[in-house]
Amino acid sequence: MKMSELKDLTATELTAKSRDLRQEMFNLRLQQASSQLEKPARIRTIRKDIARIETQISATRKKAPAKAAK
Numbered sequence: 001m002k003m004s005e006l007k008d009l010t011a012t013e014l015t016a017k018s019r020d021l022r023q024e025m026f027n028l029r030l031q032q033a034s035s036q037l038e039k040p041a042r043i044r045t046i047r048k049d050i051a052r053i054e055t056q057i058s059a060t061r062k063k064a065p066a067k068a069a070k
Contacts (some may be wrong), residue, residue, distance in 0.1 A: 006056040018053045
């Protein structure tokens with residue numbers, strides 16, 4: 001997932017996407033604990049995607065009050 005894809009999403013969409021990725025991360029960790037994980041690199045990718053989404057959420061929240069004040 002790229003930042004350019006995330007810039008077009010609203011805060012609610014970003015929050016929902018973050019929740020979905022966190023759920024997937026949980027499932028992957030369970031698979032890893034039971035030695036059933038086929039693609040260990042997927043955990044790293046999801047972790048980075050979550051960080052990108054959280055960064056965009058924070059940027060959106062920071063930008064929103066400035067627009068309301070004008």
